[in-house]
Structure formats: C-alpha cells, structure tokens
Amino acid sequence: MKKKLVLLLAAAMAVGSLAGCGDSGSGSGDGGAGTADGGTVTDEEVDPRFKYDEPVTLTSYFEISPAISADWNQENWIEKLNLEMPKTMDELYDVMVAFRDQDPDGNGQDDTIGMVFHNNFLSAGLGDAVGLFNGFGAYPAIWVKDGEDKLKYGSIMEENKAALEYIAKMYQEGLIDQDFSFNDEVKASEAAASGRAGIQYGLMWNANWPLNATVQNDPEADWVTLPLPSATGSEARPQTSPRITGYVVVNKKCEHPEAVVRLLNFWVDKYAYSGDEYNDYLVEDANGVLNFPLHWVMLKAWFPLKNLTIHQHIVEALEKNDASSLNAEELVSYNDIQKYLSGDIVTSYGGMKTFGNDMSAFDTIQHYYDDTLFLMNEFTTGPTPTMGQKMSTVTDKVMEYYTKVIM
16 A cells, blocks of 8 residues: 555656656656656657657646536525525525525524625635526626627626626615625625525535534534526526646656656546555545545546536445445545434535535536536637736726626
C-alpha cells in the first residue's frame, strides 16, 4: 500500500522533473523522463505521437456533474403549515409568504423570511437566483441560441424582465433580506444556518454547508430539493455550462512532453480502480476517515458525470443493501447515509442530502438528466479578445442594473 501511495503522489507532484522542464527550462540531466515505476524513458522509447517541436497544450474537458441551481426547501416547514411542494412560481410565492407570516419555526416571533438571497445572485452557488430566473425561461450570464440559430447573451433576454419583477416583489414584501445587496454568500448563509429562511436556490454541495448547520441548530429541520418551479406552463430547464477542469501547458523546452500524458493516464488508471486495488491508495484524514488523496494531485482528469454516477451507484447499493461494488470514494458517502438512516442525522446530513435517495440534490439532477432538460451554455470556446477586455465590465453592469431594478 505504501509503495503504491508513494508512486501516486510522486507521479502527481513531480511534473516538472519528470518532463525535464523545471523552472530553468533545462533537461532532467540524464536524457530521460521519469516513469511511474521509477525508471526512465529514453529518446528511442518515446512514442512518436508525443514528440513535439512546438509548445504543447493539452486540454481535458469533463463534466464532473451538471452544476445547476437547485430549489432547496425546508420540508418540515411545508408539512407543519399544511402546504404543498411548490411547482409553479405562484405557488413558490405563496409558500414564501406563509414562511414569513405563519411562524414556521414556532418561536412566537416575527423573525422568518421566505428565501436566502445574496448580492452576487447571478453566480450559482448558495442563495443565488439562477434557478429562479430559469423558472421564467431566462438564462442570465450564459449564451443561448435565438430563433435564427445565432448566439445571444442570456442576460439581455426579454424573459429576464418577469424574473426581475418577481424578485422586486419579494424584496418589497420582505420575503428576502432587506440588506441583501450588502450580503455575500457567507453572510447570506446565516439565514439558512440559523433556521430563519425556508428556501434557497443553490448547488448540490449546499447540504454540506450551510444546510447542515440548520440541522445542528434544529434536528427537526429537513431540507429537500425540488425541480425548479416554473412560470411558463412547462417544466423549467436548469442552465449549466461545460465543465473544463483545466489546461496543461508544456513548454517546448521540455525534453519529454509525453511524461505529462503518462501522468494523466496514470491518474485515470488508478482512480478507475475499485475495491482493494482502489483502497490501496487511501490515506487517513485528521478525523480518521480513509479518503482518496484527490486534493494532493496536480494532474488529474475526472470521468464524465462522475458525481451523478456516484449517486447512481449509491442508490443501487441502498436498494440491494449491498455496498460491495462501491469504490472507496462512494463508500464514504454510503457510510454517511447509513449513519443518517440509523439516526445520526446531524453529522451525516451532507451525505444523505447530496447523494442519497430521499429528495437529494442528485435525485433532482438525475431527473433532469433522464429527461434531457439541461439548458447548456452554447458558447464553448475560449473568450474572444473583446470578451477579455470588456466582459468583466459587462458582468458588473448587469449586476448593478439588476440590483437597482430589484430595489
């Protein structure tokens, strides 16, 4: 096990020396590139497909999972107030009003609001409004095709007007924090963590933070995800973008650029292992939990739909009550879910609500995947020179204008 772990980390962390292209651009000193087994590759052994005379750029594109802004709701509040899960934007409004007016936390105080909301609300993460805009058929901050098959910037679409009017109404009626324009994600998250808000749009990791804090403060709290409420009469389509994990650039002075390809292949080969082979690469974290050293590795490429596949495998294991086919990464979340099912809700909340089968984030993502409902960003190449010069200004101006319309 130790030998395999050393090989993995050495392969991942010694790119410069293996490729013969350290800071000085000089060679490795022995005319050969290192390999995963500790040997070297001579010029005669180099695959001619990986010999280059010019700078080399290697690009990997993988969707780790479609990143969408999901609709998280406190199911316990909905049940307590005898409400229905909202499917339309009108129903969502009614639920938020009830959350504001009917004391869902039962403390006898007028201190609850409808929704978590922060000042950078067009950036999907936590307490954003991306999914809300999608419910109106609007797709801000991405590029979509118009009726003539040409690209159009989503932030200037006519559909944004109805979404902004809806949010302005939320603001005017106190359904969101009145000082949201001063609140970043961390500050806005306090409304969820403290149990003051019952709805938030956000990504799949929200169950790990801050929604787990809601449960720490109130064990009766129970967040679930729903398909995005819609104002169009048809099911809302969540927007998402291609997930480019990164670019690997090899200087033309490198003697053996093929070493980088070998390292990527080495990662994919080892990460693809399951069972005992995979487990040989685990390390124990500060909490005594065995994990794959994902964050220690500089060169890596994920499998398409990795996280969605983890969800599928875990759900199958739960149905069969058999986790023998899960790899170590999947097993971490599966064990969390087992703790949750055994009553240890607080410490294992993230695993269940992210990857589990109880209205989890990936239950909803699976629905969108099965029904081919994702609305992809159609701009899939690198930024144009004009974008490089002006896009940040455009983004800032859009946020400034949208915020003024809301307030």
